[in-house]
Amino acid sequence: MLLDAFAGLDPETRLLGGTVRAFAREVVAPGAVARDEEERFDRSLVARMADLGLLAGPFPEEVGGAGLSSLAWTVVLEEVAAADMALAVTLAVHVLHQNPVVRWGTEEQRARWLPALQAGAALGAFALTEPEAGSNAAAIRTRAQRVGPVDTPTAYRLTGTKVWISNAPDAERYLVFATLDPARGPAAITAFLVEKGTPGFRFGAHERKMGIRSCPAAELVFDGAEVPAANRLGGEGEGYRVALSALGDGRIGIAAACTGLARSALEQAAAYLGERRAYGAPIAELQGLRFMIAEMAREVAAARALTRAAAATRDRGAGGAEVSTAASLAKWTASDAAMRVATDAVQLFGGTGYARETGIERLMRDAKGAQIYEGTNQVHRGIVADAILGRARG
């Protein structure tokens, strides 16, 4: 094992990592290339992750979670992504959906909403992005109109379109962000728990992606879909904070997944260099390639270090700007590392790396998206600059 991912972990986390690694290698990895090729989401893998208790891994036991630390959760996502980044994104988004329910939900909402997600009977999705609002999420236009008295609405009617929603249309549960008044920016954004099958809610186009092709993604179309007031998560106007609070954790998870992808690319390339011969010797003897491997190892180590440093901020109870800055540094570093290491792996494999059936070029395609979703890496530069320059965001 290169750059031992388990070095320095406590025995319990090491055991967990070993269990997830065995699952990832034996169950997830074998079909990953075919699932990507066929753009096929395998729901049975979600059931297998439920059996391992992974679907609510990072949430407290009091709410039905596995009570894993943020650090332990990064170990889980690194292992799943080392086998299949697309499945790691499905898992990360499923957890991103639950995160605000755990943090912001009433006791009644948690009891009603979480068990099916924890058991894998329902899959979750997080619906923020719109055709005209990606990085500038505060500009969303999906409208939420009160039904009934202004002060005590009985329901909200949602109208608008969401794009790029991972896990759709397979997910049964959607956390949807909508605005009571587009003119009021973030102050009017409100979060809603929406079930598949709600009248007035349907799926639009399937997103045809470059990578993570076995993680589904689709448009959501709301045409006056009525959502009971009991499904409003947090208060009116609290939705933007609901979204940001979950995205801090989500970005640490994506950083962990990127570390796993990069590690997998490094390990496969290093093994190939030992096997592949040219000029009468393994190509591992060529100094130019040895330097590439060393640089790839440096990228993996840096990605993991910043990811675990960000997880440590959460585990010691930090919040606000400290977590969001650490999460941005980790996600930006790890996704750039994944992109560079995967690109170099294709180069080191030569023509073999370019062939679809080997799965090496898949790593490069899968890495690219991570520089874009959960905040583009330009947006993360902005968050870090704000923190350094004293305009830290909460």
Ligand SMILES: Cc1cc2nc3c(=O)[nH]c(=O)nc-3n(C[C@H](O)[C@H](O)[C@H](O)COP(=O)(O)OP(=O)(O)OC[C@H]3O[C@@H](n4cnc5c(N)ncnc54)[C@H](O)[C@@H]3O)c2cc1C
């Ligand atoms: C594979 C994939 C899965 C996704 N899954 C989900 C999901 O489950 N749920 C969801 O809600 N969304 C999801 N998204 C959407 C994703 O969050 C957005 O694509 C992302 O936030 C960027 O928004 P955009 O595509 O509108 O690009 P834009 O915001 O239009 O950005 C265009 C360019 O401008 C740059 N830019 C924008 N703002 C700034 C700034 N302030 N400073 C410097 N540069 C800037 C960007 O970095 C980018 O290079 C997913 C996207 C992808 C690709």
